[in-house]
Amino acid sequence: MDPKELKFDKNGLIPAILQHVLTREVLMLGYMNSESLQKSIETGHCWFFSRSRARLWEKGESSGHFQVIESIAYDCDKDTLLLQVTPQGPTCHTGTQSCFDGAISTGELSNSSPTLYAALERLQVVVHQRNIERPADSYTTHLFEKGIGQIAKKFGEEGVEVALAAVSEEDDRLVSETADLLYNLTVLFEQREINLEEVGKVLLERAK
Known part of the structure; x- marks a missing residue:
């Protein structure tokens, strides 16, 4: 599919979920614009758009823990991306494998x-x-x-x-x-x- 067919929001962004290609663990959620998506496709590494800094950034640019893209999929509404990746180290800046390291108490779960x-x-x-x-x-x-x-x-x-x-x-x-x-x-x-x-x-x- 042509990336132009994706449904970016009013700010020109689309949520992108990173998932470990081997374990299927959800690693993080970021936002891409059309430019960062194109750079991700061209380089094979994950690029995002920082809403707080208003600029493109590559995941791992400071830590060296890059995310190598294995595949990119989109959902049925074409408004969310799923990137299966091979992490080159911990995904979260805190040093954990996934940014979803906390848990809301749900009993035995x-x-x-x-x-x-x-x-x-x-x-x-x-x-x-x-x-x-x-x-x-x-x-x-x-x-x-x-x-x-x-x-x-x-x-x-x-x-x-x-x-x-x-x-x-x-x-x-x-x-x-x-x-x-x-x-x-x-x-x-x-x-x-x-x-x-x-x-x-x-x-x-x-x-x-």
């Missing part, structure tokens, strides 16, 4: 836990920070200083621990060992400069 993917993404951010800052009292720093050989060895050891726990331990022990395994996998990927998003893409492709 308010007790829902964060998704595994959200936890892994947060872990990936923390591990990356440890790699850059290298705090002296951090175990993660110790692993990075030992290099890829030691990191790979530790990952292998944790894999064995998971297998043993699966055979002879209680469920909580298996869960704990699996958490250790995923932590060490995250460190390994950071050392190799590979984003966990790449694994998600392969899994989705294989699930077709």
Whole structure:
């Protein structure tokens, strides 16, 4: 469809919802005008129009946490956009994966836990920070200083621990060992400069 057919409001804006392409989690809501939409299409990154600053801005221009566009859809009324994206870090300026991090109490529904993917993404951010800052009292720093050989060895050891726990331990022990395994996998990927998003893409492709 020609973007000119979209229904912008009286101020020339249209709401744009960002959704994680892998987890389907809603990440943020912003507003686009025709120019920022065109820049988003041309660059493959999300551009918005700031109502408070009255200018175009690119999501991630300050933090480096860009949003790579995978697809753009519009609703049945043609007055709202849905952008499926691959985040290059936390979406919210507060450091959380999604800007929708708060919850209105609705009884049992308010007790829902964060998704595994959200936890892994947060872990990936923390591990990356440890790699850059290298705090002296951090175990993660110790692993990075030992290099890829030691990191790979530790990952292998944790894999064995998971297998043993699966055979002879209680469920909580298996869960704990699996958490250790995923932590060490995250460190390994950071050392190799590979984003966990790449694994998600392969899994989705294989699930077709």
